[in-house]
Amino acid sequence: MTRVAIIGAGPCGLSQLHAFASDSSARPGAVGGPELVCYEKQSDWGGLWNYTWRTGLDENGEPCHGSMYRYLWSNGPKECLEFADYSFEEHFGRSVGSFPPRAVLFDYIKGRAERSGIKDLIRFNHAVRSVSRSDAGRFTVTTHDYGAGSAVSEDFDYVVVASGHFSTPNMPHYPGYETFGGTLMHAHDFRDAVQFTDRDVLVIGSSYSAEDIASQCWKYGARSVVCSSRSGPMGFDWPEGIVEKPILTRVEGRTVHFADGDSAEVDAIISCTGYLHHFPFMDDELRLTTANRLATSMLYRGVVFQPENRVMYLGMQDQWYTFNMFDAQAWYARDVILGRITLPGADEQARWIAERQAAEDAIEDDYQAIDFQGAYTQDLVDQTDYPDFNTPLVNRMFHDWKKHKKQSIMGYRDHGHTSPVTGAQAPVHHPPWAHAMDDSLEAYLGEGA
Ligand SMILES: Cc1cc2nc3c(=O)[nH]c(=O)nc-3n(C[C@H](O)[C@H](O)[C@H](O)COP(=O)(O)OP(=O)(O)OC[C@H]3O[C@@H](n4cnc5c(N)ncnc54)[C@H](O)[C@@H]3O)c2cc1C
Numbered sequence: 001m002t003r004v005a006i007i008g009a010g011p012c013g014l015s016q017l018h019a020f021a022s023d024s025s026a027r028p029g030a031v032g033g034p035e036l037v038c039y040e041k042q043s044d045w046g047g048l049w050n051y052t053w054r055t056g057l058d059e060n061g062e063p064c065h066g067s068m069y070r071y072l073w074s075n076g077p078k079e080c081l082e083f084a085d086y087s088f089e090e091h092f093g094r095s096v097g098s099f100p101p102r103a104v105l106f107d108y109i110k111g112r113a114e115r116s117g118i119k120d121l122i123r124f125n126h127a128v129r130s131v132s133r134s135d136a137g138r139f140t141v142t143t144h145d146y147g148a149g150s151a152v153s154e155d156f157d158y159v160v161v162a163s164g165h166f167s168t169p170n171m172p173h174y175p176g177y178e179t180f181g182g183t184l185m186h187a188h189d190f191r192d193a194v195q196f197t198d199r200d201v202l203v204i205g206s207s208y209s210a211e212d213i214a215s216q217c218w219k220y221g222a223r224s225v226v227c228s229s230r231s232g233p234m235g236f237d238w239p240e241g242i243v244e245k246p247i248l249t250r251v252e253g254r255t256v257h258f259a260d261g262d263s264a265e266v267d268a269i270i271s272c273t274g275y276l277h278h279f280p281f282m283d284d285e286l287r288l289t290t291a292n293r294l295a296t297s298m299l300y301r302g303v304v305f306q307p308e309n310r311v312m313y314l315g316m317q318d319q320w321y322t323f324n325m326f327d328a329q330a331w332y333a334r335d336v337i338l339g340r341i342t343l344p345g346a347d348e349q350a351r352w353i354a355e356r357q358a359a360e361d362a363i364e365d366d367y368q369a370i371d372f373q374g375a376y377t378q379d380l381v382d383q384t385d386y387p388d389f390n391t392p393l394v395n396r397m398f399h400d401w402k403k404h405k406k407q408s409i410m411g412y413r414d415h416g417h418t419s420p421v422t423g424a425q426a427p428v429h430h431p432p433w434a435h436a437m438d439d440s441l442e443a444y445l446g447e448g449a
């Protein structure tokens with residue numbers, strides 16, 4: 001029997017399990033179907049959406065996976081990530097607002113996984129330690145089973161890596177950090193903006209974490225927020241209390257100096273400087289090495305590891321599209337494993353990757369980047385039986401969302417978008433995001449969403 005190891009039970013790992021479960025000849029228990037084993041180092045599924053208050057090491061001494069924080073609301077319209085085979089309306093029994101808080105999205109992810117009946121395939125509290133070739137030409141996966149307190153090795157024919165890439169901080173050093181007297185942290189360890197009420201905060205970076213953590217600190221009462229970036233300001237029409245500065249050059253005590261000669265006194269520095277693709281458990285020859293970009297290195301069709309096609313990676317791209325792209329990738333990986341998709345030779349795969357990277361390098365703005373990832377996702381959908389879900393509409397909604405952010409960075413979540421699956425128009429959540437302080441599922445569903 002073909003054995004498939006899946007590493008991680010976050011959205012990507014769950015998409016992979018669900019892809020098999022959705023196929024009558026490959027679902028668990030089907031005669032002649034593959035045997036699936038999913039290893040998850042945490043005690044629950046959902047990946048980043050499974051909130052933890054912990055930082056640093058988890059209860060088992062593993063690097064804490066969670067990078068999400070209290071009060072995190074979706075930063076893109078939920079309609080743009082909707083599963084094509086499981087709509088939000090189906091899950092909640094009605095149409096809900098377009099920018100749900102974390103707990104609501106976690107509930108949605110769990111809903112499909114529960115219906116799919118895949119939980120028994122997941123070995124929780126199993127941290128994958130190593131993946132290497134076995135003498136028999138298969139792959140040996142060694143895990144630490146924290147329940148039993150011992151290491152276990154098993155052989156597989158395929159390995160699908162779905163361990164995420166937003167959990168290992170990229171933490172650059174700036175002169176003076178050693179003696180900074182305030183709080184110095186990476187976004188990975190940010191858990192609760194209330195910690196910064198009445199504080200002066202410096203945020204480094206100009207991408208989503210910087211934008212959202214600055215907004216959170218403002219919303220929960222920080223005295224001031226300075227955003228410092230090396231490649232130009234985010235350029236939003238920030239409310240009073242948030243300003244943008246060029247990159248910091250050094251820190252002296254609590255004083256931060258910027259490249260324009262200006263300075264500011266701060267209580268906290270939050271480094272929103274991104275994450276590293278980090279797979280220490282993969283043998284050198286099986287390990288993906290790539291920047292965080294749309295056209296990843298080494299992955300044919302963004303999924304199949306070009307040097308060894310029996311190893312696949314899901315969700316390793318920089319992301320506009322998320323859950324539905326993960327599904328499309330998982331369906332593609334499933335069909336490669338089932339022999340339904342014939343892969344071209346190594347040279348052709350390398351040519352495909354190089355062409356995609358050249359095309360990405362020629363992209364001029366975010367609107368083109370969105371369309372680029374939409375076309376990529378559609379291409380995978382077209383090659384499998386994943387339900388078509390109107391990527392042109394999703395692209396358009398992403399474009400509208402970009403414009404809404406330009407109009408009002410604190411107000412873009414106060415819009416409703418259209419489901420590409422059911423066609424339903426989402427209501428606008430009330431109260432407006434800037435005044436909605438409770439991020440619980442109960443509050444969100446109860447407050448007229
Ligand atoms: C702060 C933050 C906010 C975000 N907000 C949004 C948003 O609003 N909307 C959106 O669409 N996307 C958002 N994202 C993007 C996010 O990447 C995806 O939504 C999604 O969580 C990615 O799924 P994944 O399965 O690839 O990875 P993850 O969610 O990271 O899951 C990976 C899983 O693998 C497990 N794992 C890792 N290593 C091992 C190991 N060695 N052994 C066993 N198990 C292992 C982890 O415990 C985890 O459960 C956000 C990301 C971050 C960091």
Ligand SMILES: NC(=O)c1ccc[n+]([C@@H]2O[C@H](COP(=O)([O-])OP(=O)(O)OC[C@H]3O[C@@H](n4cnc5c(N)ncnc54)[C@H](OP(=O)(O)O)[C@@H]3O)[C@@H](O)[C@H]2O)c1
Pocket residue numbers: 072073074075076166170172187204205206207208209210212213229230231247272273274275292319
């Ligand atoms: N739902 C939400 O509200 C929410 C909130 C936070 C994050 N997220 C998600 O989390 C994911 C990761 O986002 P991210 O913003 O953490 O990472 P990211 O998009 O990779 O951005 C990294 C940022 O760090 C900067 N940077 C890197 N090295 C630096 C250095 N040495 N000095 C100064 N700046 C440096 C980069 O600047 P350059 O541009 O100069 O390289 C960039 O602005 C995204 O998918 C995002 O959507 C979602």
